[in-house]
Amino acid sequence: MRRLLTGVVLVALVAACGGSSDDGPRAAPAPSTTTTTAAPCTPAPLEDRAATTLLVGLPGTTDPAAPLSAEVASLGVGGVLLTDANVRSADQARGLVAGLRAASPRPLLVAVDDEGGRVSSTEAVAPRGPSARRLGASGPDAAREAGRTLGATLASLDVDVALAPVADLDGGPAGGVIGDRSFGTDPTAVAADATAFAAGLRESGIAPTAKHFPGHAGAADSHGGPVTLDRTVDALEGADLVPFGALVEEDVPLVMLGHVAYTGLGPMPASLEPAAYRLLRDTGFDGVAVTDSLGMGAVNLRWPFPEAAVLAVSAGADLALATDGSQARGMRDALVAAVRSGRLPERRLDEAVTRVLRLRGEDPASMVCG
Numbered sequence: 058m059r060r061l062l063t064g065v066v067l068v069a070l071v072a073a074c075g076g077s078s079d080d081g082p083r084a085a086p087a088p089s090t091t092t093t094t095a096a097p098c099t100p101a102p103l104e105d106r107a108a109t110t111l112l113v114g115l116p117g118t119t120d121p122a123a124p125l126s127a128e129v130a131s132l133g134v135g136g137v138l139l140t141d142a143n144v145r146s147a148d149q150a151r152g153l154v155a156g157l158r159a160a161s162p163r164p165l166l167v168a169v170d171d172e173g174g175r176v177s178s179t180e181a182v183a184p185r186g187p188s189a190r191r192l193g194a195s196g197p198d199a200a201r202e203a204g205r206t207l208g209a210t211l212a213s214l215d216v217d218v219a220l221a222p223v224a225d226l227d228g229g230p231a232g233g234v235i236g237d238r239s240f241g242t243d244p245t246a247v248a249a250d251a252t253a254f255a256a257g258l259r260e261s262g263i264a265p266t267a268k269h270f271p272g273h274a275g276a277a278d279s280h281g282g283p284v285t286l287d288r289t290v291d292a293l294e295g296a297d298l299v300p301f302g303a304l305v306e307e308d309v310p311l312v313m314l315g316h317v318a319y320t321g322l323g324p325m326p327a328s329l330e331p332a333a334y335r336l337l338r339d340t341g342f343d344g345v346a347v348t349d350s351l352g353m354g355a356v357n358l359r360w361p362f363p364e365a366a367v368l369a370v371s372a373g374a375d376l377a378l379a380t381d382g383s384q385a386r387g388m389r390d391a392l393v394a395a396v397r398s399g400r401l402p403e404r405r406l407d408e409a410v411t412r413v414l415r416l417r418g419e420d421p422a423s424m425v426c427g
Contacts, residue, residue, distance in 0.1 A: 098426035100407070105133055105163075106424055107392035110370055110409045112168060112347060114138040114380035119145055121156020129382040130157050132389060135413045136166030136218070138380060141178045144169075150182065150214045164417045168218035168266075172238055173207055176221075183210040189223055189250070190231065193240035197253035200240070204257025204265070211263050218264045220313060222254040224300035225273040235273050244299035251300050252307050264416070267304040269315030269349060270337055271327060272297025284355055289321035290336065302340050310344045310416055312337060314374070316355035325372070326355050329365070334373025345412045347376040352384075363391030371401050375409040 100106065111134045118125050119142075129137060137157055144150045158165050171178045173186030186207055192200040204222070211219055226247055227239035240250040255265035271293050288297075301312065314333055316326040327333040328348040337346060351357060351365040360368060366377040366388035379388060395401035411421040 098422075100426050101424040103393050103396060103403075104389060106406055106410045107389045107396070108133045108385070109135045109163075109413050109424065110375060110377055110392065110406065111366070111385055111388055112136040112138055112166070112376045112378045113382035113385045114140060114350075115143055115382050116140075116380065117142055118382075119143060119149055119153060121153050121160065125382055126153070126157060127160060129385055130160035130165070131162070132385055133162045134165070134382075134385055134389075135376055135417075136168055137382070138168045138170060138220075138378065139178060139216070140170055140380070141180065144179055144181050144214070147182045147213060154215045164419060166218055166413075166417055167216050168220060169211055169214075169216050170220045171207060171211065172219075172221040172223055173203055174238060176238060179207075179210050179214070182214065188231075188237040189240045189254075190237035192254070193246065193250050197249045200250040201253040201257040201260075204254035205260050206257070208258040208261025208263040211258075212261050216263065218266060218311065219258055220266045220268060221258070222251045222265060222267065223269070224248075224251045224267045224304060225269055226297055226300070227273070244296050248300040248303035252303050255304060255307065255309055264310045265304075266311040266313050266347065267301055267309045268313035269317075269327075270301055270312050271314075271319065271322075271333060272301075273315050273317055284316070284326075285318040285320065287320045291321075293319070293321065293336075298336075298340070301337075305340045305342045308344075309342075311347055311376075312342055312344065313347050313349055313378075315349050316353055318355075325368075328356065328374065329360075329368040329372050331372045338373070343412075345375045345416050346373060348374050348378050350378050350380045352380050363387045367391050367395045367401060370406065370409055371395070373405075375412045 113129055113134055115125055115129060115137060143153060154167050169178050174188030177185045186203050192203055223238045225235045225239050226242050226244060227235040228242035229236055231237035240247045258265040314328040316328050318324060318326050322332040323330045334346060348369050351362055356365050362379055362384040369377045370392060396403050396406055407425040410425050414421045414424060
């Protein structure tokens with residue numbers, strides 16, 4: 058109606074001036090003064106958002122119809138982690154992945170803990186690749202090809218994420234907690250090899266994960282219990298952080314934080330330490346920060362899974378990893394309770410959800426507001 062009235066007034070004004078409405082260019086219609094109010098945003102239920110921050114394993118499960126598979130998928134977790142216990146053959150693994158995706162109410166990340174070398178989850182499908190230490194002796198071209206080969210295997214199973222490469226510096230015994238999982242001790246060389254391996258994974262369609270920020274070299278095994286290194290931030294920046302910085306510059310989509318505590322950061326394991334997440338974000342990283350497994354002794358001997366999940370997400374984690382998926386519901390419920398009590402700011406939870414959704418290729422507005 059407003060537009061029609063404007064046209065009538067314009068014709069009358071032209072006629073009053075002795076002209077025709079067709080003489081010369083028409084005047085632009087007056088700008089509308091109508092204001093539109095955006096529909097209020099309704100976020101997804103808090104339970105759904107909390108579940109999105111969980112990455113959980115399925116110990117011993119090979120069948121998507123198994124009770125644990127059904128439980129985890131129905132919760133709408135952010136992702137699942139497969140290990141060698143879940144992969145018996147290519148067809149079986151593809152069936153497991155397809156069944157989990159079909160049962161999940163939302164898109165599901167599927168990750169595999171496979172670095173090549175002794176940390177391999179796909180030996181039932183393809184031969185184990187060379188260790189990072191062997192690749193480091195051969196150079197970035199060999200690392201890139203190894204990443205591409207591993208990536209092709211994972212892509213054939215419809216996997217999205219590899220928990221690799223290891224960016225830690227380590228030249229100690231090959232069988233150490235890091236040992237031959239590391240490309241070496243020289244920060245520049247490790248940076249080149251790790252970024253090459255990550256590039257190979259991406260060329261095969263697999264998202265790489267740089268681990269274990271901010272560096273695990275020289276530390277005892279955090280699987281068994283708490284570990285603290287007397288190391289300043291300056292010392293980390295001069296060595297351990299160099300490979301991670303290079304991976305961030307190449308837009309690595311995920312970074313895993315380990316469970317070693319550093320005196321220069323604070324008393325908590327890095328995975329639960331706010332200063333560690335600030336240090337990571339200071340590198341320019343805006344991808345998904347994922348914890349190492351919260352079932353490891355450095356965490357689990359001190360905090361049960363639900364409490365560890367709250368501590369991790371509060372500190373800055375976007376995905377809390379637990380290899381035991383039976384803990385998923387308790388972790389989700391603890392996160393919900395922490396938001397409702399004010400202990401975990403809802404904006405922090407939504408920040409984590411936003412990053413996970415972007416990694417999954419979803420519009421964050423489908424779950425969060427703002």
